[in-house]
Structures are given as C-alpha cells and as structure tokens.
Amino acid sequence: MVTFSISRTDFEFIREFVKSRSAIVLDDGKEYLVESRLLQVARKESLDSLEVLIQKLRLGLDKSLQESVVDAMTTNETSWFRDLRPFEILREKILPEIFARNNPQAELNIWSAACSSGQEPYTIAMILKEHFANKHGWNINILGCDLSGEMVSRAKEGIYSKLELNRGLPALLMVKYFEQEGRNARIKKELRDMIDYRQMNLVKPWPYLPKMDVIFLRNVMIYFAPEVKREILRKIKTLLKPGGYLLLGAAETTINLDDSFEVMRLNRTTCYKVRE
Ligand SMILES: C[S@@+](CC[C@H](N)C(=O)[O-])C[C@H]1O[C@@H](n2cnc3c(N)ncnc32)[C@H](O)[C@@H]1O
Structure with missing residues (x-):
C-alpha cells in the first residue's frame, strides 16, 4: 500500500479549503498530487515542512499563502489551437x-x-x-x-x-x-x-x-x-x-x-x- 506523509485529516482539510475557494474537487487518490504541490509551495515560502504550511493555513491569517495553495492546485495544461x-x-x-x-x-x-x-x-x-x-x-x-x-x-x-x-x-x-x-x-x-x-x-x-x-x-x-x-x-x-x-x-x-x-x-x- 502506498503511504503519504500528508495525514487523512490534513488531506480532508486541504480538500475543503480548495473546494470552498475554487470549486476544484480533489478526489481520493489525489493525495500524492496534493502533497507534491503543497511541498512546492512550502519550498517557495521557505517553510520547513508540510505540517508548518498546513498549520499556517488553518490559522487563516496569511492571504497570500492561501492564494498560493489554491493556485498550486489548479491544473494549467493548455496548448495552441488545442483540439484544432x-x-x-x-x-x-x-x-x-x-x-x-x-x-x-x-x-x-x-x-x-x-x-x-x-x-x-x-x-x-x-x-x-x-x-x-x-x-x-x-x-x-x-x-x-x-x-x-x-x-x-x-x-x-x-x-x-x-x-x-x-x-x-x-x-x-x-x-x-x-x-x-x-x-x-x-x-x-x-x-x-x-x-x-x-x-x-x-x-x-x-x-x-x-x-x-x-x-x-x-x-x-x-x-x-x-x-x-x-x-x-x-x-x-x-x-x-x-x-x-x-x-x-x-x-x-x-x-x-x-x-x-x-x-x-x-x-x-x-x-x-x-x-x-
Ligand atoms: C486545464 S486549464 C484550461 C486552459 C484552456 N482553457 C484550455 O482549454 O487549454 C484550466 C484552467 O482553469 C483555471 N481554473 C480552475 N478553477 C477556476 C475557477 N474557479 N475560476 C477560474 N478559473 C479556474 C485553472 O487555473 C486553469 O488555468
């Protein structure tokens, strides 16, 4: 079984957080994606760990961090003349x-x-x-x-x-x-x-x-x-x-x-x- 360092409770929190702000639905099975994208945000914001990032999000004071997290959950796949x-x-x-x-x-x-x-x-x-x-x-x-x-x-x-x-x-x-x-x-x-x-x-x-x-x-x-x-x-x-x-x-x-x-x-x- 694959294990993730993001706990179930934190995943549920992020899921609700992202859904309420963007309507993007993060289904079960997206733990890996969520974790890797959150880690990128943590790195960019010079935060020590995923836990620190989630703690800050739960406090709800850092608007720019909130925006970065939602931003990181968007899938921006696109191309020129897509589907022609x-x-x-x-x-x-x-x-x-x-x-x-x-x-x-x-x-x-x-x-x-x-x-x-x-x-x-x-x-x-x-x-x-x-x-x-x-x-x-x-x-x-x-x-x-x-x-x-x-x-x-x-x-x-x-x-x-x-x-x-x-x-x-x-x-x-x-x-x-x-x-x-x-x-x-x-x-x-x-x-x-x-x-x-x-x-x-x-x-x-x-x-x-x-x-x-x-x-x-x-x-x-x-x-x-x-x-x-x-x-x-x-x-x-x-x-x-x-x-x-x-x-x-x-x-x-x-x-x-x-x-x-x-x-x-x-x-x-x-x-x-x-x-x-
Ligand atoms: C897969 S891209 C599609 C880009 C382009 N329309 C295309 O078909 O190639 C989806 C885009 O939707 C944006 N997006 C996701 N949720 C959104 C929302 N609630 N409001 C506005 N844009 C959103 C994402 O940031 C992302 O850039």
Whole structure:
C-alpha cells in the first residue's frame, strides 16, 4: 500500500479549503498530487515542512499563502489551437456569421474564461489577425481570465519556452508573431495588445462583464461538481448575446445540466447556443 506523509485529516482539510475557494474537487487518490504541490509551495515560502504550511493555513491569517495553495492546485495544461476543430469552427463559421450580422455597434467580444497561460486567447487573436484583418472599424475585444494570478501574469507577459511553443503552434505563425527573448520567445506586442487579462474566479460573484459573442469555457468545468457547473452555465446564458456561441472542452457538455442550450454539431465538434 502506498503511504503519504500528508495525514487523512490534513488531506480532508486541504480538500475543503480548495473546494470552498475554487470549486476544484480533489478526489481520493489525489493525495500524492496534493502533497507534491503543497511541498512546492512550502519550498517557495521557505517553510520547513508540510505540517508548518498546513498549520499556517488553518490559522487563516496569511492571504497570500492561501492564494498560493489554491493556485498550486489548479491544473494549467493548455496548448495552441488545442483540439484544432473548435478553432476551425471559429474561423470558418462563427466569426463569418457574426461579422455578417446586422451589428450596428460593429463590436465583437470574445471571452476566454479559464485562459491559463494565454495560449487560448492568443490563438483566437492570431486567427483574427490572419483571417479577419480587413474588419476595420470593428471594435474587437478579447478578454482572458483565470483564477490563478500566476497564470494571468504569465499570459500578460506572453513569454513561452521552446517546449510550450512546440505544442500546437504552426511554424509560420511562430515566425510571424513571436520574437526571440533569450532562450524563449515572446508573443509580439500587436497581439498582446489585443487581449485584456484579468484574474477572476468563476465560482465567486462575477464582476461586470460586457455581453459576449463567443465564450470559450474549455477544460475547466471538468474539475467542478454538477451544481457548480449548473450555476456557471446559468450565468453564461445571461452573458451571451443573442445568437452567441459557447465552446466547451471535448470532455464537457451542457447536456443533463442545462437544456436551454442548443447543442450543435459542426465539423465534427460541438458548440452551444442558447435556444431562442
Ligand atoms: C486545464 S486549464 C484550461 C486552459 C484552456 N482553457 C484550455 O482549454 O487549454 C484550466 C484552467 O482553469 C483555471 N481554473 C480552475 N478553477 C477556476 C475557477 N474557479 N475560476 C477560474 N478559473 C479556474 C485553472 O487555473 C486553469 O488555468
């Protein structure tokens, strides 16, 4: 049997702590993950042991430590053009449809609601630059949000390692939109300037957000319990403009959670619209 140095009581405490702040559910069997991520935080904060860290958390006085622990429990896995097809649909169907609509304000709002280190919103920005550069006069806004302050800072900075760049970024786009920065590459300012980044927790009250044409809510609801997913979808519904689109991760759906969404199969992928 595998044994962990994190006690059952401490694991239960961390589980509740993380769930109440982020809705992320840490199932049994995640002890190893929790322990290794807590140890990283302890090291960073120069704390002697896991026990000292948990003791400090229980005292509840150190807000920055609390944030670091929740941050450490997020899974930030992402890549450029992740799963490809949702971005093909965006280019081939969703954006042409929105640009062709009677839109007197000529305004396009896109939200990447759990954007991790920025690959998703920057992919959207590259699609706009590459294929819709002639939409002069349109007010185009991309908003990237994430619970993790560290990820939001990384996204804003836009600096990526070779390994990260190799995950899904076509060579042509790399040459065109990145510049060398030491051993890494930084996405050019013209793309960074297209995105507004904000730290935001999807399970706490939402700040004012403008109505959205397209919402990317990909690979984040998988971590949440059904009642949390329902509440997020309820808010998404009110935030989408009429005819707006919701894109979820491949393992996510609105089915059995909220039937006011119409499920649309396009180009062998699924997207969602609020029923009219
Ligand atoms: C697996 S990444 C997905 C990134 C990107 N959407 C994609 O599909 O490649 C999940 C992201 O959700 C964020 N996250 C987790 N809980 C969250 C919450 N309660 N509010 C906002 N973001 C959250 C994590 O910090 C993480 O960066």
